[in-house]
Amino acid sequence: xxxxxxxxxxxxxxxxxxxxxxxxxxxxxxxxxxxxxxxxxxxxxxxxxxxxxxxxxxxxxxxxxxxxxxxxxxxxxxxxxxxxxxxxxxxxxxxxxxxxxxxxxxxxxxxxxxxxxxxxxxxxxxxxxxxxxxxxxxxxxxxxxxxxxxxxxxxxxxxxxxxxxxxxxxxxxxxxxxxxxxxxxxxxxxxxxxxxxxxxxxxxxxxxxxxxxxxxxxxxxxxxxxxxxxxxxxxxxxxxxxxxxxxxxxxxxxxxxxxxxxxxxxxxxxxxxxxxxxxxxxxxxx
Numbered sequence: 001x002x003x004x005x006x007x008x009x010x011x012x013x014x015x016x017x018x019x020x021x022x023x024x025x026x027x028x029x030x031x032x033x034x035x036x037x038x039x040x041x042x043x044x045x046x047x048x049x050x051x052x053x054x055x056x057x058x059x060x061x062x063x064x065x066x067x068x069x070x071x072x073x074x075x076x077x078x079x080x081x082x083x084x085x086x087x088x089x090x091x092x093x094x095x096x097x098x099x100x101x102x103x104x105x106x107x108x109x110x111x112x113x114x115x116x117x118x119x120x121x122x123x124x125x126x127x128x129x130x131x132x133x134x135x136x137x138x139x140x141x142x143x144x145x146x147x148x149x150x151x152x153x154x155x156x157x158x159x160x161x162x163x164x165x166x167x168x169x170x171x172x173x174x175x176x177x178x179x180x181x182x183x184x185x186x187x188x189x190x191x192x193x194x195x196x197x198x199x200x201x202x203x204x205x206x207x208x209x210x211x212x213x214x215x216x217x218x219x220x221x222x223x224x225x226x227x228x229x230x231x232x233x234x235x236x237x238x239x240x241x242x243x244x245x246x247x248x249x250x251x252x253x254x255x256x257x258x259x260x261x262x263x264x265x266x267x268x269x270x271x272x273x274x275x276x277x278x279x280x281x282x283x284x285x286x
Contacts, residue, residue: 003149010150013079021083025093026237028080033236036076037069046072049279056205060274070275074123074233081124082158089130089162097127101243105135108227108246114138114182115225115246116215120193120266121278123233129164129189131241132229140166140181142174142190142214164189178214182222189229190214192262193270194281202256204263209283216258220251226262230269233276 016035020028046068053064060067087093099105108115117139119128129141141164146152160167166186168177178188192212201208218224225246232240249258270277 006148006150009148010154013151014154016080017083020080025081025084025087025096028084029077029237032076032078032080033073034076036079037073040072040075045280048282052279052282052284053274055207055284057207058205058271058274067275068279071277071279074276075278077233077236078124078126082126082155085126085130085158085162088127089134096237097131097239097241099131099241099243101241101245102135104227104243104245105132105137108187109136112185113225114185114187114222115227116218117187117189117227117229118192118215118262118265119189119229119231120191120269121281122231122269122273123276124239125191125231126159126163127239128229128231128241130162132187132189133164138166138184138186139164140168140178140186140188142168142170142178142188144170144194175214178218182218182224188218188224193266193277193283195283195285200256200259202260202263204283205267207284209263210285211259211263211283213255213259215262216255219249219258220253220255223251225249228265228269230272232273 020032023031046065049068049071050064053060053067084093088097117128117132119125129139133139141159143159146155156167166181168174168181181188192215194212195210196212197210199210199212202211203209204211215226219226225248227246228244230242234240249261
């Protein structure tokens, strides 16, 4: 039964992709927001977003219900923009993306030393790894496969062809691939905002949250620098991506100490535009 549901979801998404591509980037993004805000509660409940928002204890400018609707609307925008990632890759939509910190990417490329890029699922997160690879940096991006096996195959095709050709599937086999890539001199890009079963419980917005220690482990073993990157949506259709200067981490620090520091960096990113983060990752679940 689950496979039948997954297949129907796949057909629906493919149909939407055709519609999105037909009406063009800006119209598709607006339609995606409408679909997410109107029907998103069927797939990603507003209740889970509001519960996580309450656990974070951050202040927002409007009601929790409106906040959740904006989050779901942004989910819809991200989905509607997948058919246009090829156009972003080929610079056909480059006017919609500005990069702050291109000089940092150039320095990393010229140094030929691997770094660990860290970020979270912001609006539109897929563009970050794309721009890093386009800058000439040898990169491997870690991803979590979708539960829907039909959609996942399609998404893997998009990611490998237009975002970052070197994709590492999250999991034990992925850990081995990370080490192999670092030995080759490739940089690693990963999201640090998802709940992980193999992580540790440390503070995140005032509550204990399951947190990955993979960046900390890499830093300690390979003496890599960390590079926070962030992307925000501006005026609906435009993006600004920020590439920080490499951060030198003392490898003598513990995994927990390094991970606490990274959670603080992530908190600052989220606070910049709270409704542009994917709040359905239940980091605080016990």
